[in-house]
Amino acid sequence: MTALVTGGSSGIGRSYSEVLARDYGCDIVLVSNQEEALAEVAEELREKYSVSVHVLCIDLSKVDSADKVYAFTKERALDVDILINDAGFFFFKEYVSVPAGKIESMLVLHMVTLAKLCRLYGEDMCRRGKGYVLNMSSMCAWMHFPGIQSYCSTKAFVYNFSRSIRYEFKLHGVSVTVVTPGAVDTPLYGLKPQLRRVAVKLGISITPERLATKAIKRMFAGRRSCMPGLINHIAKPLFMMLPDWAITAIVKKIAKKEWGDN
8 A cells, every 4th residue: 555644754744654654564655845854754664664655845835736746646656545634834823923924824734735635636546446534633623722723723624624525435435534633742832842741641642653553543444533532532522612701811811921912
């Protein structure tokens, strides 16, 4: 099998690539905008697991990037059996202070590119009557918090989009799984290493490898979703029930501490 992993050069994407190569013998197509890291991961996967690894360095936050990724695999006659949409980024900032270009990049990367890749590779999988799609959403899909307004909204799209196309793809023998993790132990959130270690020990966050292992098992089992960690199942309804006054109070505190009391 051949798996295409976006964001495969670091963090959770790197763990997805390694788990698929190590535990399932999959050939890998690594896609990200980190050229040096891509080369490093590709070489490591080839040496350790004797799998074929193709590398494409591209900015996936451009509207036409999905078409270029698809063309890359077609030129090499690669049939993608597993599509993992993991690429993403995160920022915490007052919406009106975020550069418009940064907002656009997030919207394109998290929604447009993901949806187009599902369309392009989904058609091939449905025609062959088999395949797997795994899309990375987040616990934030059920949140509407200040500072991460764009992230929450795009992850809500990923969740609802994945659940919707699952019913269509399933008719053709193709499985779609959406992953909604809570905190994951990566540099994405900008926490100090010591705080990251504490969060893992307390079960507040999960390591990328553990997340990838669980998510891939759920994907191959044909499950519709994966939300690892008991604490996340407890936190989800609490987030959804937060009243407006509580969120308003959070906004005021954040505004004073992080953005200045305007």
